[in-house]
Amino acid sequence: MATDLPNDYTLIKADRIFDGTGTAPISGQAVLLNGGQITAIGPVGELSAPDGSNLTVIDYGDSTILPGLVDGHTHMMAPGDGTHGDITGAEQDDVLLMRALQNARTFLHAGVTTARENGAKNKVGFSLKEGIRRGLSEGPEMVISGRPITITGGHFWYCGSEADGVEGVRSEVRKLVKEGADFIKIMATGGSTWSSNPLRPSYTLEEMTVIVEEAHRFGKLTAAHCASMQGIKNALDAGVDMIIHCVFEDETGMYEFNEPLAEQLAAAKAWVNPTLHVVQAGIDQAVQIGYNRGWLTDNEQISIDSANRSLDTRNESVNRLIKMGVRMIAGSDSPWGAFPPGEFVKEMIALTKAGLTNTEALVTGLSHAAESIAVGGKAGTLATCRPGDVLVVGGNPISDLNALWDIKDVYKSGVRVTRPV
Ligand SMILES: [Zn+2]
Known part of the structure; x- marks a missing residue:
């Protein structure tokens, strides 16, 4: 270099x-x-x-x-080709690290000079940051969580930071800080991980509060993955700094924009990272598979329809949050799911479809993204x-x-x- x-x-x-x-x-x-x-x-x-x-x-x-550009949400270990997270999470650490280095280079070449890494397996996130810092490989400036903290069997359990109970989560936060985590990523609900349920909160409010208190005691920000409403509520009550995904669905998967919760979000000045394009990328890939084959199975069609409905409601809720003054940031969530690395611009374009102007969308991937991840003074x-x-x-x-x-x-x-x- x-x-x-x-x-x-x-x-x-x-x-x-x-x-x-x-x-x-x-x-x-x-x-x-x-x-x-x-x-x-x-x-x-x-x-x-x-x-x-x-x-x-x-x-x-x-x-x-x-x-x-500042991408506020990446998963460098993933291929971004539609491979399920549980399959990626079962791969060897050295293979994941090599892929992370390759992806980091792709991000840099696409103009992303700072990236916040939201969770990789074991030491992969830490080694990625260290390798780039030493100039062993090129990539963006990395702001890392190391591993996301999750309940036993929770979303991303395969990354290696399962922790339960107030003492369990307290010691896991300290361990992550000791290893070099720049912020603490919390799985407040389940997600795509097979053994988890996205519609249910994972941690209790008591556990969430301890995680946030402990992180803040070390001067570290927190960000919570919230795939449904009770998770958002718990995260806000616990004082989490950034709400990721921010899906307004209840335990049955029913969408309902929750006005009081949105007001709490605005009053808390919590950042929201809605991750819209990763949903679109999954739809696009499923449609393409059907196109190449010439037909879609009933199940494929059902899941495409359901993803389209969910994207519509997410766009609507983001639009309403924007009007209420909630601060958005662009974080691609790539290369998770079927969202390839190097296409961060698609998330900014997705945010314009939800109601931001081009200038506002650019700012979500520049000064606001930097501010939201505590690097506003240098990126x-x-x-x-x-x-x-x-x-x-x-x-x-x-x-x-x-x-x-x-x-x-x-x-x-x-x-x-x-x-x-
Ligand atoms: Zn993510």
Whole structure:
């Protein structure tokens, strides 16, 4: 991997600069990179490097310079090809780590310079972060949970952090912190894991409260997977910082937008990561399988119809939450399920279908995502004295988010990433 020397300066120019905060793009400006950082942002013509330095100037023309993307929810160990989580979870750690490294590179090449890893098996998440930190492999800056904490037999039990009872969960949080977890991921309900039930809460309120208290005592944020309503309620009552999935379904699977719960969500200022596209990706894959074969079985059709209904209600609830002022962040949940790595833009586009403007959707994957995962001081916003994590895309993503597919260059810590052509 390339590194820059103290004397190396890179000056990048483009028609637009979007700083990630939501302020309208500005023109006539440039970004100067040196020493791994953004050294200056200012009018083209006023920025220069010291005499005798080695300056590279790149003019991207009709393009937009923006901060590197911040994906608030990844599972790097998964293939993203529709393989069930229980099958992935049964694989060997060394294979999972190799796949995680490969996926991390794909994320970086797609413009994601910071990623929050929501749970991998055993040591895989920790080793992934350490490998990238040492430069053994390239990837985004990783913010990791290590393993999600879950009840015995609960969602993601195969990752290795089953813990029950207040003393059990307390010691598991301490163990995760000791191993290097940046935040604590809690499975507040079951999920796709075969031995778990997504419609039921897993932890008691008492256990959830201890997990959150213990995490906060170490200065760590918490995020809870909530695939149904009682899980959301327990998580909010326990003081969880981020609600993931945030599905408004009761124990029978019936959708009902719960106004008081939504008000509690807004009042708590908890972040919501709705993970919309991962549902769409599953539908798309099932439809494609039927298309390739020429027909769908009755069961396949039933599950596609049910997933479509569930996506409609999730879009509706996210739309209502947005109107109530609940703060959303984009986290792809990829490469989980059938959501391949490197397609984070699809989650931002999905959020526009639920009611965000293009600018708001971009902010959910930039400054808001960074703030929500406690790295707002170094990622998600273009500003001086921050790491030189910068993305350049063709065209203008404010008028069309699909511009994010047209990657001109990715800079990580001030260095241009070499990507396959
Ligand atoms: Zn997830």
